[in-house]
Amino acid sequence: MTALTVKTTPFNDQKPGTSGLRKKVTVFQQAHYLENFVQSTFNALDSVEGKTLVVGGDGRFYNEHAVQIILKMAAANGFSNAIVGQNGLLSTPAASCIIRKYNAFGGIILSASHNPAGPTEDFGIKYNVSNGGPAPEHITDAIFANTQTINRYQIIDEDDVDLSTIGSQELGDMQVKIIDPVSDYAELMASLFDFEAIRALLADDSFTLRFDAMHAITGPYGKEILEKELGAASGTVINGTPLTDFGGGHPDPNLTYAKELVDEMFADNAPTLGAASDGDGDRNMILGANFFVTPSDSLAIMAANAHLIPAYKGGLTGVARSMPTSQAPDRVAEKLGIECHETPTGWKFFGNLLDADRTTLCGEESFGNGSNHIREKDGLWAVLFWLNILAERKQSVAEIVNQHWLEYGRNYYTRHDYEAIPSDIASQLMTDLEAKLPSLIGQTLAGRTVQYADNFSYTDPVDNSVSSNQGLRIGFDDGARIILRLSGTGTEGATLRLYIESYEQDADKLNQETQTALQDLISAADTLAEITQRTGRAAPTVIT
Ligand code: VG1
Ligand code: CO
Numbered sequence: 001m002t003a004l005t006v007k008t009t010p011f012n013d014q015k016p017g018t019s020g021l022r023k024k025v026t027v028f029q030q031a032h033y034l035e036n037f038v039q040s041t042f043n044a045l046d047s048v049e050g051k052t053l054v055v056g057g058d059g060r061f062y063n064e065h066a067v068q069i070i071l072k073m074a075a076a077n078g079f080s081n082a083i084v085g086q087n088g089l090l091s092t093p094a095a096s097c098i099i100r101k102y103n104a105f106g107g108i109i110l111s112a113s114h115n116p117a118g119p120t121e122d123f124g125i126k127y128n129v130s131n132g133g134p135a136p137e138h139i140t141d142a143i144f145a146n147t148q149t150i151n152r153y154q155i156i157d158e159d160d161v162d163l164s165t166i167g168s169q170e171l172g173d174m175q176v177k178i179i180d181p182v183s184d185y186a187e188l189m190a191s192l193f194d195f196e197a198i199r200a201l202l203a204d205d206s207f208t209l210r211f212d213a214m215h216a217i218t219g220p221y222g223k224e225i226l227e228k229e230l231g232a233a234s235g236t237v238i239n240g241t242p243l244t245d246f247g248g249g250h251p252d253p254n255l256t257y258a259k260e261l262v263d264e265m266f267a268d269n270a271p272t273l274g275a276a277s278d279g280d281g282d283r284n285m286i287l288g289a290n291f292f293v294t295p296s297d298s299l300a301i302m303a304a305n306a307h308l309i310p311a312y313k314g315g316l317t318g319v320a321r322s323m324p325t326s327q328a329p330d331r332v333a334e335k336l337g338i339e340c341h342e343t344p345t346g347w348k349f350f351g352n353l354l355d356a357d358r359t360t361l362c363g364e365e366s367f368g369n370g371s372n373h374i375r376e377k378d379g380l381w382a383v384l385f386w387l388n389i390l391a392e393r394k395q396s397v398a399e400i401v402n403q404h405w406l407e408y409g410r411n412y413y414t415r416h417d418y419e420a421i422p423s424d425i426a427s428q429l430m431t432d433l434e435a436k437l438p439s440l441i442g443q444t445l446a447g448r449t450v451q452y453a454d455n456f457s458y459t460d461p462v463d464n465s466v467s468s469n470q471g472l473r474i475g476f477d478d479g480a481r482i483i484l485r486l487s488g489t490g491t492e493g494a495t496l497r498l499y500i501e502s503y504e505q506d507a508d509k510l511n512q513e514t515q516t517a518l519q520d521l522i523s524a525a526d527t528l529a530e531i532t533q534r535t536g537r538a539a540p541t542v543i544t
Pocket of ligand 1: 018019112113114278282283322345346347364365366368486487488489490497
């Protein structure tokens with residue numbers, strides 16, 4: 001084996017964001033750029049000598065090229081084994097499943113999730129630790145520190161691995177095992193849910209399922225599990241062949257970008273359940289016929305119905321949600337008498353809670369739900385969870401959600417994104433708003449009294465680590481909230497996210513249009529943060 005030590009110099013922009021390092025493909029194509037980040041990652045870990053690394057990605061442009069480089073660097077750095085999805089493919093939840101199942105030391109996942117793909121679009125890379133979850137902050141901080149001082153990396157000079165053939169190969173002194181990307185994950189899903197009941201539901205002529213894979217990674221997973229194993233009609237999975245540019249689309253499962261599915265679900269004779277996932281398979285959107293379920297409500301409803309699902313029928317230890325996610329799950333946790341945790345945005349903050357069994361279900365408003373079965377959010381898992389609920393309750397999605405609101409009240413919820421605004425304007429807006437916060441407490445805004453106004457800081461109850469600066473929040477006496485934060489996944493300028501929530505218990509007011517129900521809070525937020533005035537944007541880029 002010829003291991004080369006290559007001299008390099010640092011790049012100053014390799015700080016991992018909410019979910020790894022995401023940049024334009026052209027940035028990753030700079031000489032040594034990917035290699036610097038990979039070597040910095042290996043340097044940040046305890047000895048990798050003799051250990052196993054899982055590698056795979058969402059199949060976007062540059063995926064295979066990156067896999068080859070990572071494998072050669074892993075071999076040069078002393079890993080003894082690599083497990084790689086065939087053709088370099090692994091959905092994010094499947095990668096998490098495989099790291100756990102084969103007791104790997106960690107994994108490298110190549111994805112920029114829902115960001116568009118292709119030669120001029122985005123690429124991303126992140127490291128997951130041995131519990132299968134995203135590296136916690138102390139590791140991402142160490143990776144970043146290494147990227148700032150790196151002066152060499154190691155790589156072996158060998159031919160590329162044949163990624164298309166299942167089986168074992170040698171790469172230098174490292175064994176590379178190419179595996180089917182779907183089977184381990186499919187087996188895990190079958191162990192969690194009542195596949196018999198779901199099969200019976202799907203066999204019923206009055207039930208139709210539509211799953212939009214958005215030309216991204218979940219196509220093969222959806223076809224295998226939903227169509228082949230569970231017997232859904234062929235054609236249930238649409239846009240099911242992964243493409244390196246995701247068909248030129250934006251594989252973000254929301255009402256704006258999953259347009260084909262949304263059109264079908266809001267037409268006459270719509271399917272009973274509609275769902276979509278994102279580029280790397282960790283997000284989900286759930287729709288009933290002419291009905292949209294917010295991700296926050298979805299988490300609350302899953303928690304309230306978990307006793308119907310084989311894997312969770314013994315009870316939940318807790319529920320965890322990210323801070324901007326609506327408080328709907330909190331009400332279920334209260335009723336169940338279980339723990340409820342509020343974490344910063346990003347799945348990495350759920351890892352400790354799951355490992356310590358302080359929570360069973362987790363979720364984020366950004367179309368992400370998951371559980372203790374792995375350490376990532378999981379799109380298809382959420383779809384199967386809903387299918388299992390529907391099989392048990394024999395009601396429509398709308399009926400289930402409406403009943404939930406009657407029992408718990410409704411948390412009206414929306415997120416307004418202002419994408420690609422100049423970074424200096426965005427950060428000034430946040431700085432100025434933060435300065436105003438202390439004076440807001442006790443004041444009246446949108447007919448409500450401000451109870452607290454602060455910059456969210458989280459103390460992990462398991463390891464006591466503190467993550468500060470996690471978003472500005474204004475909370476009212478009636479449970480309403482206005483939250484603002486800057487995205488940590490964008491690749492162009494800054495993305496400002498405005499999250500608005502208000503709670504309604506009056507049975508006569510549970511079916512308002514969301515934007516209308518929240519209009520007073522939306523206006524108050526704009527006046528307070530001067531969003532329109534400072535950004536010059538008359539409307540958000542995306543409303544979810
Ligand atoms: C966004 C979401 C966050 C999610 C993250 C990664 O982060 O808001 O909830 O965990 O994307 O999801 P940000 O910093 O842009 O708000 V994924 O499916 O892109 O891995
Ligand atoms: Co994703």
